[in-house]
Amino acid sequence: MTEITPELSIGQVAERTGLSVYTLRFYEREGILPHPVPRGHGGRRVYREDDVEWLQICICFRAAGMPLPAIRHYTELVRAGSGNEQERLALLLGHRERVAQQLAEVTRCLDLINHKIGIYEDHLARGTAAELWTGGEREPVSG
Amino acid sequence: MTEITPELSIGQVAERTGLSVYTLRFYEREGILPHPVPRGHGGRRVYREDDVEWLQICICFRAAGMPLPAIRHYTELVRAGSGNEQERLALLLGHRERVAQQLAEVTRCLDLINHKIGIYEDHLARGTAAELWTGGEREPVSG
DNA sequence: CGGTGAGCTTGAGTACACTCCAGCTCAAGC
């Protein structure tokens, strides 16, 4: 199914994920990967495409504000194998709620920024910029 | 226009904004407020509703991942008065881009979580949970 | 066979954003 390249060095994983090699080693120490990365010649880490995919999920979780301990917790559940799917589901549901909240917050912020940008563009266009602080600047909040 | 309460203590501002008094003092030190907070009897900070509004904007910016130095920069432009509206606009436009990116990322993450939740709910409903890791777990990434 | 480059480990250092402590001042209540 897959093309080739079953094995990846830490440098290649860094390149693919955008994480630094430092961070990859750090994540391994932190138990963020569902299994210890096997070592090849000279003790070098040997990653596989699976690991890159997993890391991309983790990156996504991180981007949504999931702290490393929570990711580790999820990882541990997966590592423990089947039998705890309820728990995994609960964890995901909880996280979904937090992400949805964050999404709402960020959206609200974007609205605010757009509103402010509109005011600045408007006033700059007609040269009434001097009144921005006492007039327009406060508008987004109070109204 | 406003009801009453033209003056607020740091404790009241903390209550209204959800920030701690520590954070409020910290933000002042960091130059996050557009003017030094005046002091009343016994050197106590005297805030006004304006400040609460400004802080709420800052909280919004923070929630969208704007670092404190960037907020300070914006604050400084506002503090400097009129004449730098182009710069403020540029700053806002730049920040909007970052926020939009973050929004896309968080949305993508929410999709991923929803996808995973769907898989777990599905499999739990029909008792095929044992195959999740080798089957469903990787699906959200590879497909 | 010496240098370069990628990787290894342990452990320390950094950046950011708070968070708290010690020791102080007031004002009000009992």
Add this chain to the structure above:
DNA sequence: GCTTGAGCTGGAGTGTACTCAAGCTCACCG
């Protein structure tokens, strides 16, 4: 008049998530 509570200052401490340093091993290249 003493305690309590809210606030003050300067500076130290904390938690999170990296990030880097020192000193090492290999494999490869000229």
